[in-house]
Amino acid sequence: MTSATRSMSEIVTSAVADFRALVPDCIASGLVDMSTGMLLAVDTLDDYPGELLDLLAAATFDLFQGRNVTMIEEMFKARRGVTDTRHYFQEILVHSDNLIHLFLRSQANQDIVAVIVCRRDVKVGMVSAQARIVMKQLESGFAG
Template sequence: MSTPTPPGGQSMSEQVVTLVKRLREEVPDCVASGVIDMSTGMLLSVETVDSHPAEVLDMLAAATLELFQGRTVVMIEGIFKERRGIVSDRHYFQEILVNSDNLAHLFLRIDSTDEVVAVVVCRKTVNVGMLFAQARRVLREHGQL
């Protein structure tokens, strides 16, 4: 018995690969993109202009998990939600931008599920407003995962 194909004709795996490809192609100065499953900590798909050892990519997935759902981060989210009177299982932090010496790393939770994060890595010269705008546009146009 085969897995049913969702509306739009693509399987979940194909949707993830398509999203990663679109992010890589459509976000300005993008050198890498990926999608991480926060429930397992696994990198579901990645596309990059350079080759990287599997260990580095696995560490990216683990770091993303810690960045969004580490113990201290979850405690801070809980305090913020409590102080603002928010009663929800939805995570408070939805987007995180990290700048390194040469790169800008944008991490975005996918609206359809808190458990999936898209990552876009761009040259540091990127216009940060365009980085956010284009990444959000691609996620919005891509629709539900």
């Protein structure tokens, strides 16, 4: 089945499965639609409660488009003379006690953010590199 014949739901579901399969030590992945704040799809090792996943989507929205973040983006863009509508922050990496969380905004569709959760002892560079590859595949699915 080519990307032209695949539904958006199939493309999104396949992408979160690919993040989980291809990103080293990935224990969970999801895609958040920033225009609605909703989690589009998720793939996890464990069965997480829906409330936790909803909070993840809300936290992703706050990280990228919360009021203070938006003000900082506008200030940075103004100082650099950037006039386009593209968001300034594209990737955010969060380290917790046991995990790392990579938040990766789509270059092709700024309203789509991937959330990748990996064990803390993973090589962060490999997580970023593999996640970017999967994101490019997702973006080609959007274009197809």
